Amino acid sequence: MxxxxxxxxxxxxxxxxxxxxxxxxxxxxxxxxxxxxxxxxxxxxxxxxxxxxxxxxxxxxxxxxxxxxxxxxxxxxxxxxxxxxxxxxxxxxxxxxxxxxxxxxxxxxxxHEVALYPEVVPMFDAWARRYRLGIITNGNVDVRRLSLDHHFDVIILAGEMHASKPDPRPFLSAVAQLGTQPYRALHVGDNWEEDVMAAQRLGMHAVWIDAKDEGERELPPRVHRVTHVRELPEVVARLDEQTR
Incomplete structure (x- = not known):
């Protein structure tokens, strides 16, 4: 699916x-x-x-x-x-x-004086019509201060749950609130253990944003590597084709 x-x-x-x-x-x-x-x-x-x-x-x-x-x-x-x-x-x-x-x-x-990558807002504008979107972060950024909250159905601050990533609870909570199953969900993050492996172990698909360009490595099932968020639409399109 x-x-x-x-x-x-x-x-x-x-x-x-x-x-x-x-x-x-x-x-x-x-x-x-x-x-x-x-x-x-x-x-x-x-x-x-x-x-x-x-x-x-x-x-x-x-x-x-x-x-x-x-x-x-x-x-x-x-x-x-x-x-x-x-x-x-x-x-x-x-x-x-x-x-x-x-x-x-x-x-x-x-x-909150952050500079979003220029591809982020157009990407969310397009995807909000096709997918349910969520945030799972260990940080304390208030997405509402960035005028991004209207894109997201779920925003989870894992630290405030006393369950920081890679704890599975914030991922399971997000999946449940988004009304889906892990195998139909994708998580995107830059941290190999906290984002990628935590999601993959639950059966989710995961995209590793290798922002530090740590290089190619053997990737476990359902894991994909990119070096920048601008590469995400191609990966998502390919996943959609593979999971139909």
């Missing part, structure tokens, strides 16, 4: 995410440090001096170890890390919570 559903990863599948995070990570923390320093006054130790960016990152790593079920919930980890850091810096619990929320919103604004 032909395909009737396609699910997608986001980061490094629909856009190049490295530059986005390289900008967002230091920029939002610099913003937070400037706000806190102004709030506490000139006599207080600057936040970046007491807690450089590396300290903030270390607190996030510690939280992931302390709360393993929440390690994939990047939004919770980031905001909780800022709260703990600011409390240790001398702010009250209420102040720390307020400024952590503001710092997280600053990060999220920067996090």
């Amino acid at each position: 032909p395909l009737d559903a396609i699910t997608f990863d986001l980061d490094d599948t629909l856009w190049h995410n490295g530059p986005v995070m390289a900008h967002a990570e230091p920029t939002h923390y610099q913003w937070l440090a400037e706000q806190i320093d102004a709030h506490r006054g000139a006599d207080a130790t600057p936040l970046a001096e007491a807690f450089p960016l590396e300290a903030y990152q270390s607190i996030r790593a510690s939280l992931m170890a302390r709360f393993p079920l929440s390690r994939g919930d990047h939004s919770w980890i980031r905001e909780r890390a800022m709260r703990e850091l600011l409390t240790e810096h001398g702010l009250s619990s209420d102040e720390a919570a307020q400024w952590a929320a503001a710092g997280f919103e600053q990060f999220m604004a920067l996090r």
Whole structure:
């Protein structure tokens, strides 16, 4: 039977995410440090001096170890890390919570400054008339901020489910909500284990976006390799022919 559903990863599948995070990570923390320093006054130790960016990152790593079920919930980890850091810096619990929320919103604004590959929107415009479409991501991008949500029937943030990919649960949830069966669904992603093998083990078809050009390898059944999302329509058309 032909395909009737396609699910997608986001980061490094629909856009190049490295530059986005390289900008967002230091920029939002610099913003937070400037706000806190102004709030506490000139006599207080600057936040970046007491807690450089590396300290903030270390607190996030510690939280992931302390709360393993929440390690994939990047939004919770980031905001909780800022709260703990600011409390240790001398702010009250209420102040720390307020400024952590503001710092997280600053990060999220920067996090969504993505440049979609130019082929993405026309591809979705065409496929929305033919397939049911979904998102399965370990990240915390809010697709509604990208004006893409109208293309998708299902959006799953796996980390918030406490079931980050390659856990099968987000895939099974997507397939069920899309009203299909794994063998009639295709998942597209850049991560070999989290996207490709996780979907393939459930009986789904999978397309590996080999964005890093790791090279040809022996592919298991139902797995296809491309180097860019622009190659997807040809693969999908071929799969539709093969599965009729």
